[in-house]
Amino acid sequence: MLKLENITLNLPEKDNLLRDVSLSINPGKLTVITGPNGGGKTSLAKIIAGLYVPTSGRIILDDEDITQMSITDRAQKGIAYAFQQPVSFKGINVRTLMGIAAGGEMSEMRMCRILEKVGLCARDYMDREMDSHLSGGEMKRIEIATVLARGAKYIVFDEPEAGIDLWSFTSLIQAFESLKDYEEVALLIISHQERILNIADEIVVIRDGNITQNGTREEVFPTLMKNNSDNYCPKGKEMF
């Protein structure tokens, strides 16, 4: 279990990015964090992966306090984080990046299977560089694929829906379901997508650095529509 206890985050440029946030993420469960832009969702993901160190509060991973632990050590302990904004690299291709993620060279077969989950064909992408020649959507899918390649026990996906077409999205949803159901992964997905909210076990709403709602899907989901009718997207896909 991964537990956040009373996390507060102040950064030099911004106070109260997160205020007294407590949350736990459990193996075999999908927790979806949602809420308006700028609410602090990505900051929370960065706290989990170690990119930000909280101003106060503790992070407990399977009974160990990892609050001060480095990014690398957390990664090695099984925490994975798919960035909202993928990072580009000049001269590093998809094959190499996935190899780094998997902790060693990866067979073509395995690469195929993983890239397929994000709707990409390994043959077309393995040797492509992770640079500006890839589109935003392609970068985003490769970012997700690299994280899938890690075989981690705790995985955070930050708005995985961005740049993914409807068809690939179905297979991504399946990938998420199989991670939690068959591989006992603790999944935390930051999302506004109804189809992702639909498969959530728990839904957490973050606004202005606070958790304003936290409960089972059955409890929280119906209230999302009601409380946010002013922000409701007419297309029925995005709720914030």
Next chain:
Amino acid sequence: MDKITEEILHEITDWDGVFSGAYSLRENGECISFQNSDHIRIVKKDDKPGIDIYISGKAQNETVYIPACVTKSDVHDLVYNDFHVQSGANVTIVAGCGVHTDAEEGSNHNGIHRFFLESGSHVVYKEKHIGIGEGGGKRVIDPVTYAEIGDGALLEMETLQLGGVDETTRDTSAILKNNAGLIIHESIMTDNEETAVTKFSVDMEGEDSNVDLISRSVAKGNSYQEYSSAINGKCRCKGHSECDAILVGNGRVNASPALNASSTDANLIHEAAIGKIAGEQIIKLMTLGLSEEEAEERIIAGFLGA
């Protein structure tokens, strides 16, 4: 063969005991062995040190090796190698040089290479430079490369210098005829007190000629690199140059790319970026389980294509 020569060959070529096909091996200022193939003839120059390499149009997918090794201090090697590439040939030339010093005197290798590519020929030129050894003597490599690229011919140059060369001055120039192409990928890494100066000058004289010049440098320690390029478009042509540098520690890079267009149909572009490794790149690789140092190494190796 000298043990050090073997070590150098291993580093700068894919040598594993023998060269199949044409080659010429230079050690401490002398050609110590060479071999012709059916389509590639190597002839010693009689007026100055060096060789002429005649590549017939029948040479297809052949590789010729011309490595140069300096294995000890106080060697000052100057060599002139001319490549005459006939129409239609399609070959890879593996050059490269290693300088080893074992005492306080420095050694240098100064290779002057000229390429004459006849129409429609295709040459891939690979050159790797290294400096090794414990001696305090400076390891210096100063290559001069000149290429005349005929109608529809293509020269691809991949040059790599990864470390240990105390000083280098590289001078590369080319003239392109109609539809000729030139692709250059240069990667240089310097460390400690090393210096590297690289200059390019490309004249696009023929209609629809094009050049793509990509230079990547990493300057670590107290090292210093200087880059200058002049891409001259005199007709309807395309030129692209890209100069990227990563600074580590107190490394310094000075880049001055120039584009000179003297025709309204010349289409020239330059991109340049100098800076330290992007923090987000290191962080991304750390989230994949690498340490900060490992992440830095991977980023630099990828960047240099090493």
